[in-house]
Amino acid sequence: xxxxxxxxxxxxxxxxxxxxxxxxxxxxxxxxxxxxxxxxxxxxxxxxxxxxxxxxxxxxxxxxxxxxxxxxxxxxxxxxxxxxxxxxxxxxxxxxxxxxxxxxxxxxxxxxxxxxxxxx
Numbered sequence: 288x289x290x291x292x293x294x295x296x297x298x299x300x301x302x303x304x305x306x307x308x309x310x311x312x313x314x315x316x317x318x319x320x321x322x323x324x325x326x327x328x329x330x331x332x333x334x335x336x337x338x339x340x341x342x343x344x345x346x347x348x349x350x351x352x353x354x355x356x357x358x359x360x361x362x363x364x365x366x367x368x369x370x371x372x373x374x375x376x377x378x379x380x381x382x383x384x385x386x387x388x389x390x391x392x393x394x395x396x397x398x399x400x401x402x403x404x405x406x407x
Contacts (some may be wrong), residue, residue: 291362294322301377305334310372313357316339319372320357327364331345 291297294311309322325334325347342359357369 291322291360291367293360294320297322301379305330306338313369319374321372323368323370325366327366330366337378338366338368345370 291311293314295314297309297311299307299309305325307324307326309324311320312318312320313320316341323338325338339359342356343391345353353372354373357371360367
């Protein structure tokens, strides 16, 4: 079990190949967060660099449609990406339950129609 002193109510919810994800509450302000953790023993240098790169680029995006990242922390050699918890369903779980996303439309997103395609 992950033990970070700055977070409580830590619940593991999504194991993946190179990291683990936990839902938690930040002790300083009670904000719900998701912690993406690369364990010190399992993470390669390239994995740690990728996580820092992920933070750097997501932090630059200012959009209500993108989950905010709060920072990257180190604890006992573990590297932890801290992001807001959007409290939504994980995409993998959604796809397992509902199949493909075909037929779902979102405001501002549209696929080009056959009649709008041009040929040269």
